[in-house]
Amino acid sequence: MxxxxxxxxxxxxxxxxxxxxxxxxxxxxxxxxxxxxxxxxxxxxxxxxxLVPDPSDPGAWDPRTRHAQEAYTRRRLAVYDAVVLGLFCSVVWRCPRGDMLRLYRRATGARHLDIGPGTGYFLDRCGFTGPPPEITLLDLSQECLEMSAHRLARYRPRTCRANLLEPLPLPDGAFDSVAMSLVLHTVPGGWEAKGKSFAEMARVLRPGGTLFGSTVLAEGVRMNALTRRLLVEQHRRGNFQNQGDSPDGLARALAAHFPFSRIVVRGNVALFRATA
Ligand SMILES: C[S@@+](CC[C@H](N)C(=O)[O-])C[C@H]1O[C@@H](n2cnc3c(N)ncnc32)[C@H](O)[C@@H]1O
Structure with a gap:
């Protein structure tokens, strides 16, 4: 050698x-x-x-959102449902995925926009009984779009590659519901910056439409030693950008754009619902 x-x-x-x-x-x-x-x-x-910014790449101009495109490789997505939704949600964040699924089942409307669908797990498990919903999937990661669209192919979803922190390339009032499940804790900025995306959600919802979802919090919630340790590790790796995210901050950001909103905290996770 x-x-x-x-x-x-x-x-x-x-x-x-x-x-x-x-x-x-x-x-x-x-x-x-x-x-x-x-x-x-x-x-x-x-x-x-x-790095040479590619103007056709919606995340290329903001180095903090490049993570969203690079983290979700096919290999990681293959184990995402078991590891993140199965293990981390119940054991570390202490909010079982069943709670998130219940919210999906109650709040998903006939014309639905899913922001950051990941593997498409929740929509796949919704078990829609009425007419099939019209689903649009929006994500910065091409891998997530491909995987979720493939999994939900029976609904013939539309896909849209875009950065949720930018104005969305979608028309006003086009959706009955918008979901952001386990997305906000991964995007950069405090509630003021993240809250700006709520203005866009309110714009694309019809009057009376519903925004719902979940996000992992890092402040204002009780944490055990394991949760605290793994949260710090997620920050170190750049997987989470939720330092300072508290339930109060989320409530204020929602109230700035929606006349009615409600948050339930389970473990470290805020489950939220708001009406446009
Ligand atoms: C932790 S996964 C959540 C996946 C799924 N919603 C769930 O509940 O399992 C975060 C998702 O948000 C997407 N995402 C992260 N930052 C984004 C951004 N700035 N714009 C659009 N999508 C983004 C990721 O690509 C990924 O699909």
Missing amino acids: SSDASDSEATDSEASDSEASDSEASDSDASESGAPVPDLSVPDPLVPEP
Whole structure:
């Protein structure tokens, strides 16, 4: 092994020496002839490429939301329902997913917008009995959109790739219900910044329509040692951006955009519902 490694180091350095002298030779040739010198440099694979914002990518301009696009790989989504919804929700955040599912069953309307659907677990389990709902899925992560749309294919959902912190590319009053389940604690900013997204939810809901969902809180709730420890770990990894998120802050942010709202705290999770 070690001799291979030193062999290859030796070869690399020989190669770069010869490249260097070649390019010096061609530089001097070019400057003598006055012709423009082509850039033949090869990027160093160990130095990360600088991020070049792609204007067609809705999350590319805000480095804090890039996490949403990068965290939800297919491998992680494959275990998300069991690990996050099954284990973390009941054991760590102390709000079993059954409570969230009940809220979905009660509040999902005929024209429904799901913001940050993840794997599509809750809509899949809603068990709609009447006419099938018209579902629109909005997410910044292409993987989440693909996975949830595939899982909910029987409802022929529309998909929309967008950043919920920006104006939504959706018409006014188009939905009877909007859900944001376990989304707000992952997005950057305090309640003032996150609350701005409520203005957009209110705009796309018809008058009397319902916003509902859940979010993990980090302030103003009782926490045991395990919860506190794993919350700090989520902050360290950048998975959660809910430092300072309290039930009071959420209540104020909802009240600023909805005439009626209600919050129930279970464990570390706020389950909320508001009427436009
Ligand atoms: C923790 S998952 C929740 C998934 C699902 N709603 C649930 O309850 O299991 C967070 C979801 O929000 C999406 N998301 C996070 N930040 C977003 C943003 N700024 N704009 C749109 N979607 C975002 C993620 O891609 C992901 O689908």
